[in-house]
Amino acid sequence: MxxxxxxxxxxxxxxxxxxxxxxxxxxxxxxxxxxxxxxxxxxxxxxxxxxxxxxxxxxxxxxxxxxxxxxxxxxxxxxxxxxxxxxxxxxxxxxxxxxxxxxxxxxxxxxxxxxxxxxxxxxxxxxxxxxxxxxxxxxxxxxxxxxxxxxxxxxxxxxxxxxxxxxxxxxxxxxxxxxxxxxxxxxxxxxxxxxxxxxxxxxxxSKSPLTLKIGKEAFYQQIEMPLDQAYAHCVQVMTENMLARDAEEGIGAFLEKRKPEWTGE
Missing domain, CATH: 3.90.226.10 (2-enoyl-CoA Hydratase; Chain A, domain 1)
Structure with a gap:
């Protein structure tokens, strides 16, 4: 301080x-x-x-x-x-x-x-x-x-x-x-x-820092778009997010009932 x-x-x-x-x-x-x-x-x-x-x-x-x-x-x-x-x-x-x-x-x-x-x-x-x-x-x-x-x-x-x-x-x-x-x-x-x-x-x-970054950015981008453009944009965002290592780890951890280990990738 x-x-x-x-x-x-x-x-x-x-x-x-x-x-x-x-x-x-x-x-x-x-x-x-x-x-x-x-x-x-x-x-x-x-x-x-x-x-x-x-x-x-x-x-x-x-x-x-x-x-x-x-x-x-x-x-x-x-x-x-x-x-x-x-x-x-x-x-x-x-x-x-x-x-x-x-x-x-x-x-x-x-x-x-x-x-x-x-x-x-x-x-x-x-x-x-x-x-x-x-x-x-x-x-x-x-x-x-x-x-x-x-x-x-x-x-x-x-x-x-x-x-x-x-x-x-x-x-x-x-x-x-x-x-x-x-x-x-x-x-x-x-x-x-x-x-x-x-x-x-x-x-x-406690969440994945990459996921928070992706989500915050997408939120402010889509909120100003018409509905169809917002969905089209977020389809691409979510597809890219699915390919991230943290998404792979998070989904795997959920299915395996364990705590995820985030790498920010």
């Missing part, structure tokens, strides 16, 4: 990335996004990492989205901040796509408020768990700045009308509503959070 913006720890294949700027509400500042980008790049090629867990230091806020003070400081630029604003939004969008493209599952763990781009971060992760006191919102409309980039992730995770409700009202929703909307997989009482998250991550980390 360190005192940097992002704390990192790898326990038995589970890489924990912990947002560590509570005094700035763990905002997605330039510093924080750069730290996340670097950590995810390393995780992508690190065979010792099977699953990534993204959480925040204990406190009231998981992530407050963009650092508005950092953005506002560029209002006095010659272009009124246009170039800087575009740079930040582009950097954040690239970070979200990096999470989707990462060949390892990413689990968001929320104990606190996830707002604006912080809510976008949760919606972008493959899975999300939260405590029963966590809240979520896209409140940009309240300050004259519609949450357009967070909308990309939220509208892909939640039902269309429910996403629009969040975006148009800017109101906070509780954990139960977030689960109903599709933003959250599971709600966990605070006192059991670490135990449940560890068990959840260990369950996924």
């Amino acid at each position: 360190s005192d940097d913006a992002l704390l990192t720890r790898n326990d038995d294949g589970i890489l924990r990335l912990t947002l560590n700027r509570p005094e700035r509400m763990n905002a997605l500042s330039e510093e924080m996004m750069a730290c996340l980008k670097d950590a995810l790049e390393r995780a992508a090629t690190d065979a010792a990492v099977r699953v990534v867990v993204l959480d925040a230091v204990p406190g009231k806020v998981f992530c407050a989205g963009h650092d508005l003070k950092e953005l506002t400081a560029h209002r006095n630029d010659a272009d009124r901040g246009r170039a800087y604003f575009e740079k930040i939004m582009t950097t954040c969008s690239a970070l979200m796509q990096q999470i989707v493209a990462l060949p390892k599952p990413v689990i968001a763990v929320v104990d606190g408020v996830a707002t604006a781009a912080g809510c976008q971060l949760v919606a972008t992760c493959d899975l999300a768990l939260c405590t029963d006191t966590a809240t979520f919102c896209t409140p940009g409309v309240n300050i004259g700045l519609f949450c357009s980039t967070p909308m990309v992730a939220v509208s892909r995770a939640a039902n269309r009308k429910q996403a629009m409700e969040m975006l148009l009202t800017g109101e906070s929703i509780d954990a139960s509503t977030a689960k109903d909307f599709g933003l959250i997989n599971r709600i966990v009482p605070k006192q059991y959070l670490d135990v449940v998250v560890t068990k959840y991550a260990q369950m996924i980390a």
Whole structure:
């Protein structure tokens, strides 16, 4: 562990990335996004990492989205901040796509408020768990700045009308509503959070890393395709997957009633 913006720890294949700027509400500042980008790049090629867990230091806020003070400081630029604003939004969008493209599952763990781009971060992760006191919102409309980039992730995770409700009202929703909307997989009482998250991550980390990579990639590819194209694509994916050594081992182990030994091939 360190005192940097992002704390990192790898326990038995589970890489924990912990947002560590509570005094700035763990905002997605330039510093924080750069730290996340670097950590995810390393995780992508690190065979010792099977699953990534993204959480925040204990406190009231998981992530407050963009650092508005950092953005506002560029209002006095010659272009009124246009170039800087575009740079930040582009950097954040690239970070979200990096999470989707990462060949390892990413689990968001929320104990606190996830707002604006912080809510976008949760919606972008493959899975999300939260405590029963966590809240979520896209409140940009309240300050004259519609949450357009967070909308990309939220509208892909939640039902269309429910996403629009969040975006148009800017109101906070509780954990139960977030689960109903599709933003959250599971709600966990605070006192059991670490135990449940560890068990959840260990369950996924026990699978073949190659199979997880193939499956995650195929999921995001087919979800944007028409039905016939999605099936055609996944026929090819599954055929190639069947030829993998891990599939051969896994099916053999199942038939022989033994535990499989994954090689990642």
